[in-house]
Amino acid sequence: MSKFRLYLFTCLLILCVTCFSNCAKRGFISGGPMDTLPPVVLKSYPENFSINFDKDEIKIDFDEFIKLKNINQNLIVSPPLKNNPEISPMGSPKKTMTIKLKDTLHPNTTYSFNFGDAIIDNNEGNVLPQFKYIFSTGSYIDSLKLEGTIQSAHKLKTDNFVNVMLYDAKVFTDSTVYKEKPLYITNTLDSLTTFSIENIKAGTYYLVGLKQKTNNYLFNPEQDKIAFIQDTITIPTDQKYNLVLFKSEEQFKAKRPAQLAENKWYLPYVGNKDGVQVKVTKNDSLIKSVYTPLEAKDSLQLWFPKIVADSLHITVSKDDYLETFTVRPRAKMKEVDTLRVTAKNNAIDFKESFALKTTTPIARVDKDLIQLINKDSLPVSFEIQEVLAEQKVELLFDKAQEELYSIRLLPNALVDLFGKGNDTLNYALKTTKHSDYGNLNLNLSSVKRYPIIVDLIDEQEKVYFTQIIHAPQTIVFDLLPPRKYYVRVIYDDNQNGKWDTGYYWDKRQPEETFYSKEPIDVRANWDINQDLDLN
Structure with a gap:
């Protein structure tokens, strides 16, 4: 074999071995460790912390390409400028950030541009936190x-x-x-x-x-x-x-009503609705109506029967406030809200009332048409409590351990504002044992004054239990369903049994509230003695 052929054969052999070796070892190209470092400022024009500043444009150079994220939310300029500056980059990333000022700056004033978490690098999104550019139009920086x-x-x-x-x-x-x-x-x-x-x-x-x-x-x-x-x-x-x-409690003022159904209107308002009076008239004739709050909204639900009229007058008054709205009922509206009743079935807690929620306000409750019996078919004594503001009727009765209760509402036990009554309704309830519940003995220290309102709430601030306390004592919450509770203490300074917000115009602060930092874990068949310092 000639030397050339031998050389060629050797080269081909080496090439094949190399190819097969590479095929046997599959892998990926490594780009090195992930970049976790934020962008670095290299230079500013004018320099950061400049004095006698008289420019209308600022340039800041970085060591890598940067982007601006949520700049309108993050950037805080102090003192505030009348016109927002023009800042780039807003689209494609750049290594230079440019700030174009559109205001005439005040003399002898220190300005601070705090970018919060707005500046991030282009590749990994690493944040340059709380970067500030500061300058003074005077001869020194205020510090x-x-x-x-x-x-x-x-x-x-x-x-x-x-x-x-x-x-x-x-x-x-x-x-x-x-x-x-x-x-x-x-x-x-x-x-x-x-x-x-x-x-x-x-x-x-x-x-x-x-x-x-x-x-x-x-x-x-x-x-x-x-x-x-x-x-x-x-x-x-x-x-x-x-x-x-706090949300300032402004003076009460109603806004124009809006019709939602043939028999329901919304009445928006600002301020405190307590004590407001609403009157609906047609040609000076009074129309029977009631209002209920709209949950989590600054609006009232105003209920009155369907009226055919060119116009109605809705008069809203409270203290010195008086305003009348002229409204025109719509000829065609969606179906009238009708009476529907919902209630809890199955388990009920010992401290819980049995609540009937209604879609329309209840005008009359006939207790004689409501039956409550236990598992031995014996009647159980109960009381009726109407909560118009929540469109709710409650049955209050003492509950025994491991008991079964049957509740029947005969037709027209509940009759709403529009004369509609319920059909026959049946509910079944059961209780468990006292040992399935926990007890909490709460001892408060550093209480500044009395009375106080003590609430047990969850993380979403739903109130489960509440007591009004007038003097130092151990506060007992018994038969608590097992869960984690936060303690909220309200200094009820006006002694009206509820928390009151403030009013800025009168320089009135809201009533003081204290929250426990950690929840209390109430467990079944446990008695918990908890000390809580309100300092």
Whole structure:
């Protein structure tokens, strides 16, 4: 074999061996370890913390391509600008972020651009957290700050993304929060209950917090929650302030009613509805009507029979408020709401009432047409309690252990506002043993004043049990269904048996509320002695 042929054969053999070897070892190209580092700022033009700033454009260079995420939600400019700056990149990623200012800046003022979590790298989405670009139009950077905490009134979990603001006390009036933007602003961001306003000038200020649907920094009482400190704050200070957010109880005012069905209208309102009177008339003749609250909405359900008329008058009054709406009933509407009754079947707790929920308001309950018997077919004594506001009729009776109860409503036991009665209704209930339930003995310390309202609630703040306490004592909650309960304590300062919110215009704070930090785990057949310090 010639040398050339031998050389060619050797090359082919090596090539085949290599190919077969590679085929036997399947794998993937490795790109190295995942990038977990946030973008790094290389240079700013003008430089960060510049003084005597007089530019209308800022450029910030990064070591890699970056994107801006939720910039409108994350970016906080303090003091706020009248016109939002133009910021890029908004589409394709770039290594340079450009900020074009559209406002005339105030003299001798320190400005802070806090980008929150808006700046992320292009590849892995790593966040550059809380990057700030700061400059002053004067000869120095203001460096004072104010710190504090924030909580939501009558709410287990604190609201997030709360704007915390300072106003110049020299020009502040009660209407300022409605009309003018603050001097300084920060945001609590997500899951934070602390705040820090930085780069403040020495002076006297008013401190306000707003939880807003639109971040315009102006208080809209119909949509926003507000928190405020009554007195002025002098900067510098080492004191930390606590802000309590609440939905301000504005003066009652009704809005134009809207027809939902032949016999039902919605009546929106703002403020506190307690004590409101509603009257429906046709040609000065009074039409029988009732209203019930619409759950979780600032609206009333106004019920009255179908009326054929060119116009009706709905008059709403409360204290000094009086307003009459002229409405035109529609000729064709959806089917009239009719009486339907729903109730719990099967198991019932010892402390639970048997509730009949109705779709229309009940005008009459005939107790003689309601039968309640036990498993021995013996009648059980009961009382009737009507809860018009919840469109509910309750049967109250003592429950024995391991008992079976049968409840029958004969026709027309319940008759609604429109004269419609129920058909025959049957329900079956049973109880278990006391040992299937737990007992809680609650000892409170550091109670500031009495009376207090003590609620047992779940994480969604559903109230299971409540007591009003007028003096120091061990608070006993017995026969509790096993679950985890939070304790809520309300200082009932006006002694009306419920929590009351505040009113900003009168500088009235909401009634103080305390929540236990951890839930209490109530277990079956357990007696729990729990100490709770309200400090």
